[in-house]
Structures are given as structure tokens and as C-alpha cells.
Amino acid sequence: MSKEHTYANGEVTIVWKAELCIHSRKCWKGLPEVFKPGQRPWITPEWKSSEAIIAQVSQCPSGALSIRREGPQVDEASTHPKHTIVEVTKNGPVLVKADCEITHSDGRKEVKDKMVALCRCGGSSNKPFCDGSHRKNGFEG
Numbered sequence: 001m002s003k004e005h006t007y008a009n010g011e012v013t014i015v016w017k018a019e020l021c022i023h024s025r026k027c028w029k030g031l032p033e034v035f036k037p038g039q040r041p042w043i044t045p046e047w048k049s050s051e052a053i054i055a056q057v058s059q060c061p062s063g064a065l066s067i068r069r070e071g072p073q074v075d076e077a078s079t080h081p082k083h084t085i086v087e088v089t090k091n092g093p094v095l096v097k098a099d100c101e102i103t104h105s106d107g108r109k110e111v112k113d114k115m116v117a118l119c120r121c122g123g124s125s126n127k128p129f130c131d132g133s134h135r136k137n138g139f140e141g
Contacts (some may be wrong), residue, residue: 009045012053013068016043022093022132031056061095062117062124062130083132091140093117093130102128
């Protein structure tokens with residue numbers, strides 16, 4: 001199970017699961033005021049609106065970043081896709097955009113919420129999940 005790191009601004013909490021991160025750079029390229037690789041803490045949500053943070057986190061291709069809302073809960077059924085979306089990214093992972101249960105070869109089951117990035121290049125050290133190895137091993141596809 002992945003260790004969670006949390007960063008809050010009082011309205012929302014950003015949850016980061018480092019083991020799932022494929023380092024797509026979408027977070028810090030899209031919202032550099034909040035996501036600052038190389039700094040500690042590397043996520044500073046107090047400097048941007050919760051709406052901007054939610055929008056940016058929703059673009060995380062691996063599901064390493066997610067949002068936990070503070071205060072009154074929002075009905076996620078209205079923002080959650082009604083069907084499963086599978087996206088084959090150029091030279092990268094397969095993204096499954098839905099809640100899913102993964103059964104590993106040893107029989108262990110793992111639930112992933114909202115999105116998961118699956119390795120296509122064969123080089124991941126965290127199979128079946130993508131760890132960004134495709135950028136280093138020259139995978140094309």
C-alpha cells in the first residue's frame with residue numbers, strides 16, 4: 001500500500017501517493033504556484049484557489065494526486081464519469097479512468113480510485129503500474 005502525503009489549504013487536501021507518481025510533470029507545469037519540485041514541502045496549496053487546485057489535480061494521469069474535500073461533502077456522482085475511459089497515451093502508459101479493482105498475479109487485490117496508469121513499455125519497477133520508465137528506455141508506441 002502506498003504511503004500518503006497530504007497538503008491542505010483549509011478547503012481541500014491534496015493527497016499525494018509517491019509510489020503511483022509517473023512524474024508526468026503535468027502538476028507543476030500546469031500550476032507552478034502550488035507544485036514546486038525540488039522544494040520542501042513541494043506542494044503549497046495555500047497560494048491558489050481550491051477550484052484551480054481541483055482542476056489541476058484532476059489532470060494527474062496516474063492517480064498519484066487526488067483531492068479530499070474539507071467541510072460539506074460534494075456529490076461526486078455529478079463529476080465522476082458514467083463509464084470507463086481507457087486512454088492509450090503516446091509513448092506512455094495506458095490510463096484507465098474509473099474506479100477499478102486490480103488482481104495481481106499473486107492473487108492480491110488492490111482498489112484504485114478514479115484513475116490508474118498501467119505500464120506498456122515493460123520497464124516499470126512497479127508493475128503493473130507505470131513508474132515513468134518509458135521516458136528513460138526509449139519506448140515508442
